[in-house]
Every structure is written in C-alpha cells, then in structure tokens.
Amino acid sequence: MTNRPSRTNNRRQFLKSTSIVGLSALSPAILAGCDISGSKKDVPIVPAKDALPSSSGPTGIAGLGPLKPPDENGLLLPNGFTSRIVAVSGTTPSSSSDYIWHKSPDGGAVFHDPNGWVYVSNSESSSSGGVGAIRFDNKGAIVDAYSICQSTRRNCAGGKTPWNTWLTCEEVGDGWVYECDPLGKQAAIKWPLLGCFNHEAVAVDPNTNQLYLTEDRRDGCLYRFTPTNASNNRPDLSDGTLEVAAGSSDHLVWREITDPTLAASTELRFQIPDAVRFNGGEGIDYHDGSIFFGTKGDDRVWKIDIESQKLSIVYDRSTHTNPILSGIDNIEITSAGDLVVAEDGGNMELVGIADGQVSVIVKVSGQDDSEIAGPAFSDDMTRLYFSSQRGMTGDGWDGITYEIAGPFSGVSA
Numbered sequence: 477m478t479n480r481p482s483r484t485n486n487r488r489q490f491l492k493s494t495s496i497v498g499l500s501a502l503s504p505a506i507l508a509g510c511d512i513s514g515s516k517k518d519v520p521i522v523p524a525k526d527a528l529p530s531s532s533g534p535t536g537i538a539g540l541g542p543l544k545p546p547d548e549n550g551l552l553l554p555n556g557f558t559s560r561i562v563a564v565s566g567t568t569p570s571s572s573s574d575y576i577w578h579k580s581p582d583g584g585a586v587f588h589d590p591n592g593w594v595y596v597s598n599s600e601s602s603s604s605g606g607v608g609a610i611r612f613d614n615k616g617a618i619v620d621a622y623s624i625c626q627s628t629r630r631n632c633a634g635g636k637t638p639w640n641t642w643l644t645c646e647e648v649g650d651g652w653v654y655e656c657d658p659l660g661k662q663a664a665i666k667w668p669l670l671g672c673f674n675h676e677a678v679a680v681d682p683n684t685n686q687l688y689l690t691e692d693r694r695d696g697c698l699y700r701f702t703p704t705n706a707s708n709n710r711p712d713l714s715d716g717t718l719e720v721a722a723g724s725s726d727h728l729v730w731r732e733i734t735d736p737t738l739a740a741s742t743e744l745r746f747q748i749p750d751a752v753r754f755n756g757g758e759g760i761d762y763h764d765g766s767i768f769f770g771t772k773g774d775d776r777v778w779k780i781d782i783e784s785q786k787l788s789i790v791y792d793r794s795t796h797t798n799p800i801l802s803g804i805d806n807i808e809i810t811s812a813g814d815l816v817v818a819e820d821g822g823n824m825e826l827v828g829i830a831d832g833q834v835s836v837i838v839k840v841s842g843q844d845d846s847e848i849a850g851p852a853f854s855d856d857m858t859r860l861y862f863s864s865q866r867g868m869t870g871d872g873w874d875g876i877t878y879e880i881a882g883p884f885s886g887v888s889a
Contacts, residue, residue, distance in 0.1 A: 536830030537814035537884075540837050549878065552839040557882030562595075562610060562618060562861070565875035569610050569621040577621065578608045580872035581863035583633030583677065583759075583806055584850030587640055587658040592616075594658045595861045596624060596642050597850055598631035601872060605629045607644050607656050607664070610877075616859070624656040625664040632692070633677035633759055633806055633849075638685070639710040645675035647692055650738070653678065655713065667713040670701050671736045673744045677806070679760040679767055681782060685711045688767050688780075690757030697721065697745045698754060698769070700730055720744070720751045725787040728752065728780065752787075754778075759807035759818070770804035772820060777804060777829065790815070791829055798834050801827040808851040810884070818862065820847040826862065838862075838880060845870030850877075857884045 543552040551559045563569040563577040578599035587594045592613040599606050605628035611620040625631070625644055632647035642656040644664070653670040657663075670678075676692040685708070687701040698721040703711035719730035731748045738744070745751065755773030762768075767780040768790065775793035780786070793799040803821035810816065814830040816837065826838040826848060838860075840848065846866040853860050860880040867874030 535833065536812055537810055537816060537828035537837060538830040538833040538835035540828070540835070543836060543839055546841045550841045550843070551878065551880070552836075552841060553880065554837065554882070557880055559881075560879050561876055562879050563597075563621070563877040565867075566873045569877075570618050572619060573621045575608065575621040575623060577875075577877070578606060579604065579875065580865050581608075581875045581877050582631065582849040582865060583644075584852050584861060584863070585634070585636040585642055585658075586852045586854050586859075586861060587636070587642070588855060589659065592619070593854055595852065595877075596656070596658050597863060597877060598634060598644050600630050600632050600647065600849075600865065602630050602648075605631045605646065607631060607642065609658055609660060616879075616881075622660045624658060624660045625654055628652075628654060628664075632675070635678035635680060635687075635760065637680050638682040643678045643687075645677060645689075647674055647676060649674050649743075651675045653689070665713075668737045669716055669718060670713065671699055671718050671733065671744055672738045673699075676757050677760045677769075679762045679769070681762055681767070683765075687713075688760055688762075688769070690754075690760050690769050691745060692757055692772075693745060694755055694773055695745065695753045696755075696757045697748075697751045698757065699733070699744070720748050722748060722750045722752055723785075728785040728787055758805050758820075761807050761809045763809045763813045768807060768809065768815065770807055770817060772804050775799075775802050775804050777807070777815065777817065791817075791834065796834065800825075800836065801829075801834055803847070805847065806849055806851055808853060810853065811857060816851050816860075818848040818851050820849075824848060824864070826851055826860075840864050843868050846875075853884065858882070860884060 540554040549559045565579050580600040582598040582600040584597040594609050594611050596609045607625035609624050613619050630647045631644045634644040644654050654664045654666050674692050676690040678689045685706040689699040700719045703716040718733040718736040721728045722731045723729035754771045756771050758770040758772050760769035770777050777791040779788050779790050803819040805820035806818040808816040817827050819825050824840040825836045828835050828837045843864050846864045849863050849865050851862040863877040865875050867876045
C-alpha cells in the first residue's frame with residue numbers, strides 16, 4: 477500500500493412466519509411519526525409483540541457462538557473465523573494498480589468475476605463520492621483495484637441487481653441513482669426516473685425486476701420503480717413508472733409519482749398526501765418473495781410480503797427482549813434468509829437476526845467514532861466483506877475495509 481494523500485491536509489421459514497410481527501392497520505402518520513406537511517414530531521411507538529425465540533437457543537447466522545477477544549485487526553469474531561484488512565482509505569489496495577481507495581467507504585456488494593470475484597464499495601464523501609472496486613482471484617488474492625463511478629456525491633448505499641450490476645445511491649436532497657459495471661468495463665449510467673431525492677438503498681425483486689428504494693429522511697417514504705419492459709432479463713431503467721407506498725400496514729398500495737425528476741420542484745415525499753412515512757429509511761434487500769428494510773430513526777427492521785402487500789416488523793428495539801441492535805443501517809441477507817445488519821453508531825457491531833433471535837456476529841473495537849457499512853457475502857458464503865467508515869480517528873480518510881473468512885456456509889443451508 478502506498479502512502480495516503482494528505483487529508484486536506486490529513487431461516488428461511490422464520491422470515492415467512494412466526495418471527496415476523498404483524499401490525500394492525502395504521503395510518504401513514506402513525507407509521508412515520510410525522511405529519512404529511514413535513515413538520516417533525518416525536519416518533520410514536522407502534523405496539524408490537526416480539527416473536528418467540530427458538531427454545532433451543534440461537535440458530536443460523538445468530539448461532540455462530542460467542543466472540544473471542546480482539547484479533548490483530550481489532551475485530552472480535554466467533555471461533556473459527558479470521559480477519560484481514562483488504563483496503564485502507566488513501567492507500568492503494570493492489571500493487572498492480574494506482575487506484576487510491578476512497579474516503580468514507582459505505583455500501584457494498586460482491587460480484588462474480590470469471591477468475592474470482594469483485595467487491596464494490598461506495599464512497600460517502602460529500603466532496604468526491606464515487607464507487608471503487610477490488611478484484612480478487614479465485615484464491616482470494618487481491619489482483620486489481622479501480623473506480624467504477626466518478627463525479628457523484630455522497631454515495632451511501634445501493635443495491636445489487638439480478639443482472640449483476642451495482643446501483644449506487646446519492647444521499648443528498650437532489651440525489652440520483654447510477655448503474656455501475658462492477659468489472660469496470662462500462663461507464664456508470666444515471667437513471668433519472670428512479671427519482672430525485674435523498675436516496676439510501678435499493679433492492680430488486682428478481683421475479684418482476686421491480687426496484688424498491690428507501691429514503692433517508694425522518695419523514696421519508698418507500699418507493700417502487702417498475703420498468704416498462706420489466707420482463708426482460710436486463711430491463712431498461714430509462715423507461716418506467718415510479719410509485720410511492722401508501723395505504724395501511726394491512727395492505728400497501730402504490731401511487732404513481734408524476735414528477736420523479738422534480739421538474740415542478742415539489743419534493744417526492746410530498747407529492748402524494750397519503751404516502752406512508754418511515755423514520756429514516758436505510759438498507760434494503762430481497763429474499764424469497766419479501767422485501768426487508770431498516771429504519772434508523774426508530775431502530776426497526778420491516779418486511780413487505782410482496783404477494784399480499786402486508787407490512788410487518790421483524791425487529792423493534794423498543795420491544796425486543798434482547799435489544800442489542802441499534803443504529804440500524806445496511807442489511808445483507810444470507811442464502812438461508814437470515815439477516816445481517818450493520819450498525820451506524822451503536823456498538824460498532826454486525827448483528828445477525830435468525831429464528832426470532834439476535835446475536836452479535838462481529839464487533840469492531842477501538843473505533844467508536846466510526847460506523848460499520850457495506851456488509852456483503854461472497855457467493856459461496858465463506859467470506860464476508862465490510863468497512864469501518866472512519867476507522868480509529870473518526871476521519872473518512874481513515875476508513876478500513878475488512879474481509880472475514882470462516883464457516884458462514886455452515887449456516888446457509
């Protein structure tokens with residue numbers, strides 16, 4: 477690694493049944509804690525009973541076992557797992573490339589490469605943004621690093637598409653979504669019809685190619701984009717309809733946004749009066765007919781059953797019997813349907829949710845002024861990547877990107 481530049485001088489079933497808590501029909505204002513005019517109020521607590529935890533103790537991703545003392549990289553891991561640092565902001569991850577790993581690494585994903593795999597990572601830098609990538613060979617050695625998106629702003633999270641591209645989201649009031657080639661062979665493309673708003677993350681339903689998008693506002697909304705040619709293997713995102721969730725938790729309905737690019741200067745979240753509000757939309761992902769997403773303002777993880785359009789709660793810190801997860805941010809889902817949730821703040825932990833249980837699976841020590849971002853599994857579930865966005869100093873140029881290796885595959889069946 478080269479010297480950094482000066483910093484300005486420096487279980488399937490649990491997700492479908494008992495661990496999901498159904499809500500009674502609630503008004504949009506109750507779900508959001510905000511009125512539709514945008515004035516802020518204290519967020520009311522939605523009563524919800526926790527799912528009964530498994531009587532046999534934690535299972536799946538939440539059953540990896542107790543954490544060992546910090547390793548040489550300052551990570552507390554379960555027995556049988558090891559860590560390595562694969563990138564540090566301001567340095568070159570690969571000796572074969574002069575690409576400088578970006579400031580403030582955030583949302584990320586893993587993609588297949590003909591000779592290995594690629595981990596992509598957003599930069600939440602307000603000044604530069606963009607997306608970087610690290611290429612690994614089939615033995616896990618770093619062989620290249622490069623940029624796949626430039627000249628954007630505050631790229632927070634995003635989402636992996638079924639057609640193997642990365643959608644990166646700008647978390648600014650007039651933010652956009654860009655589609656990136658993880659192999660770096662094609663330039664990133666801006667898709668205006670996905671909306672101009674304070675984007676956070678996006679998930680794609682592989683059965684319909686519909687996109688679901690979160691908004692990081694205290695009175696934010698949840699959006700859905702349906703491409704006109706949604707049946708294609710790779711839909712054209714330049715043509716389609718953007719909608720916002722409305723109705724009640726018993727049955728969401730979707731109302732069309734007629735001005736997704738703000739031609740009339742009315743913010744998207746105020747264009748539909750009965751839109752359901754969420755307190756700080758964060759990570760979002762798809763699994764087995766459902767969309768899962770988090771809200772940081774009230775520390776909740778939500779589920780939408782796509783077929784019934786019923787909205788329910790997976791985790792609510794205010795009512796859970798083991799409320800260890802706080803500062804909910806990025807979400808990754810294992811092949812078995814267990815959730816891995818990153819903390820923005822909290823205790824600098826990655827927390828697993830499975831069978832009604834929550835358990836810390838990774839803890840970062842000595843970096844209390846940072847946040848965990850970008851958790852992503854390799855396809856074979858043997859490696860987990862994530863970043864500490866501001867490292868030990870709290871500065872974005874001290875971001876650290878890690879790889880955890882171990883028997884995650886043992887919990888994926």
